[in-house]
Amino acid sequence: xxxxxxxxxxxxxxxxxxxxxxxxxxxxxxxIVLVSPRNPLNIGAAARAMANFGFSHxxxxxxxxxxxxxxxxxxxxxxxLQNAKSAERLAEAVADCTLVVGTGTLEHRxxxxxxxxxxxxxxRLAGELHRGGRVALVFGSEKRGLTREDLxxxxxxxxxxxxxxxxxxxxGQAVAVCLYELAVRGRFVAGIxxxxxxxxxxxxxxxxxxxxxxxxxAMLEAGYSPEEMRAANRHDLRLMxxxxxxxxxxxxxxxxxxxxxxxxxxx
Amino acid sequence: xxxxxxxxxxxxxxxxxxxxxxxxxxxxxxxIVLVSPRNPLNIGAAARAMANFGFSHxxxxxxxxxxxxxxxxxxxxxxxLQNAKSAERLAEAVADCTLVVGTGTLEHRxxxxxxxxxxxxxxRLAGELHRGGRVALVFGSEKRGLTREDLxxxxxxxxxxxxxxxxxxxxGQAVAVCLYELAVRGRFVAGIxxxxxxxxxxxxxxxxxxxxxxxxxAMLEAGYSPEEMRAANRHDLRLMxxxxxxxxxxxxxxxxxxxxxxxxxxx
Numbered sequence: 001x002x003x004x005x006x007x008x009x010x011x012x013x014x015x016x017x018x019x020x021x022x023x024x025x026x027x028x029x030x031x032i033v034l035v036s037p038r039n040p041l042n043i044g045a046a047a048r049a050m051a052n053f054g055f056s057h058x059x060x061x062x063x064x065x066x067x068x069x070x071x072x073x074x075x076x077x078x079x080x081l082q083n084a085k086s087a088e089r090l091a092e093a094v095a096d097c098t099l100v101v102g103t104g105t106l107e108h109r110x111x112x113x114x115x116x117x118x119x120x121x122x123x124r125l126a127g128e129l130h131r132g133g134r135v136a137l138v139f140g141s142e143k144r145g146l147t148r149e150d151l152x153x154x155x156x157x158x159x160x161x162x163x164x165x166x167x168x169x170x171x172g173q174a175v176a177v178c179l180y181e182l183a184v185r186g187r188f189v190a191g192i193x194x195x196x197x198x199x200x201x202x203x204x205x206x207x208x209x210x211x212x213x214x215x216x217x218a219m220l221e222a223g224y225s226p227e228e229m230r231a232a233n234r235h236d237l238r239l240m241x242x243x244x245x246x247x248x249x250x251x252x253x254x255x256x257x258x259x260x261x262x263x264x265x266x267x
Numbered sequence: 268x269x270x271x272x273x274x275x276x277x278x279x280x281x282x283x284x285x286x287x288x289x290x291x292x293x294x295x296x297x298x299i300v301l302v303s304p305r306n307p308l309n310i311g312a313a314a315r316a317m318a319n320f321g322f323s324h325x326x327x328x329x330x331x332x333x334x335x336x337x338x339x340x341x342x343x344x345x346x347x348l349q350n351a352k353s354a355e356r357l358a359e360a361v362a363d364c365t366l367v368v369g370t371g372t373l374e375h376r377x378x379x380x381x382x383x384x385x386x387x388x389x390x391r392l393a394g395e396l397h398r399g400g401r402v403a404l405v406f407g408s409e410k411r412g413l414t415r416e417d418l419x420x421x422x423x424x425x426x427x428x429x430x431x432x433x434x435x436x437x438x439g440q441a442v443a444v445c446l447y448e449l450a451v452r453g454r455f456v457a458g459i460x461x462x463x464x465x466x467x468x469x470x471x472x473x474x475x476x477x478x479x480x481x482x483x484x485a486m487l488e489a490g491y492s493p494e495e496m497r498a499a500n501r502h503d504l505r506l507m508x509x510x511x512x513x514x515x516x517x518x519x520x521x522x523x524x525x526x527x528x529x530x531x532x533x534x
Contacts, residue, residue, distance in 0.1 A: 045437060048433075048437055049436075049440055051430065051433035052429045052433055052440075077433065119452060160319075160451075163319060165318070166315075166318035168343060169316075169319050169443075170312060170340070170342070170443075172440060173312065173319075177443050181452075184385070184428050185452060
């Protein structure tokens with residue numbers, strides 16, 4: 001570690017390397033996703049922390065300011081920022097992920113997902129990465145965090161245990177703390193053995209959304225509920241599909257079944 | 268945790284409290300010291316992270332910009348910043364501390380102190396806090412980190428294990444990561460049993476400096492070394508006194524002995 005602000009990356013570097021149980025391949029399957037960030041300096045700071053801890057895949061969803069790729073704060077992470085993906089919606093950004101983890105607080109909303117404290121997150125991700133899954137770690141906007149809609153795409157929420165008197169963290173600092181936990185601290189829990197069942201590949205977020213779409217069509221076709229309930233039903237369905245932790249085969253089977261029922265109802 | 272940038276502190280707060288083995292009393296005996304910070308936004312960010320993780324004692328040494336107490340980035344930590352101590356020299360700021368820990372890298376200088384990786388720091392501090400000591404965690408300036416002179420006041424150095432390709436961390440993010448480690452992660456190692464010997468109170472940095480001063484006088488009086496070696500001798504002496512981990516009684520005894528010898532040499 002060097003602690004600097006705007007100093008250039010010193011390529012002679014620290015001799016310390018990341019002592020982590022996450023392999024390079026596993027780190028390469030963790031995406032950092034920023035939703036509606038307002039301040040480009042925070043995007044740059046997130047990129048810098050990613051470079052510090054060996055992460056490389058950044059996605060930026062609906063940023064407030066269009067010129068975020070030039071953020072001066074991305075010291076030593078300029079190319080990471082240039083190569084970041086951008087998306088209009090969170091669902092797009094996490095479509096190929098098998099485990100979507102939202103960051104944030106449990107207040108002001110009914111907890112609709114499982115929550116784990118950050119120190120326990122490494123253990124949860126280890127199994128997923130071990131069986132070849134792709135993980136997204138999602139951060140909301142500086143002012144309001146993740147919306148209820150954003151959270152409905154998350155399998156679980158992770159919470160940094162902060163002081164009740166001042167829980168609100170700066171976005172760049174929160175990203176740094178989470179990545180330190182996963183890259184450095186996670187080594188103490190990563191690589192825990194997984195059961196045969198856990199080795200099955202989980203469905204991607206995009207597959208779950210396609211299944212949700214077919215189920216929704218089926219609900220409409222069947223006259224399951226009135227039009228004004230449609231948004232609420234879609235929300236609950238999303239949550240449920242993620243809570244079930246379906247694997248790819250489960251999703252394929254369910255998809256086949258619902259398509260068949262749809263066809264039957266329509267003919 | 269809420270993740271925000273400039274949002275006001277929400278006093279309704281997160282229900283999560285810091286699950287830490289450091290008692291409030293122990294957290295109150297850890298000082299965060301920033302040496303020659305250039306950017307007041309980084310001072311504010313450090314203060315914000317301190318509030319997030321339950322720390323309250325900030326010292327700012329020889330800041331570059333005089334109006335740092337108004338830093339906008341200290342969201343929810345305004346009074347912490349107002350109450351921060353300021354000092355002209357690091358030696359003053361840490362005078363009443365019994366364990367001074369520098370943060371930084373080992374490159375570009377011969378390692379003159381013991382170094383521990385950040386994940387192991389909690390265990391090192393636990394004993395010190397347990398026996399009533401006072402700990403300083405010292406961060407250098409954004410551009411250059413701690414100087415050799417600063418480091419000569421440190422008992423040990425802690426290093427955040429960052430990627431060799433981009434070791435250089437932003438100051439505010441480095442503070443956040445260190446405080447997360449101590450307040451949240453440290454709980455897994457804090458409270459480890461200490462031996463009877465370790466229970467003895469360590470000397471404060473100020474006591475070591477006073478002892479060093481008397482020894483230096485004695486060296487001069489004895490014609491121990493030429494004038495041009497004086498600065499180098501002082502530096503080596505400082506390092507040695509800290510490496511010895513002297514307790515308060517050791518220092519009193521050594522002080523008495525050197526004063527006696529000085530008196531003898533002068534009469």
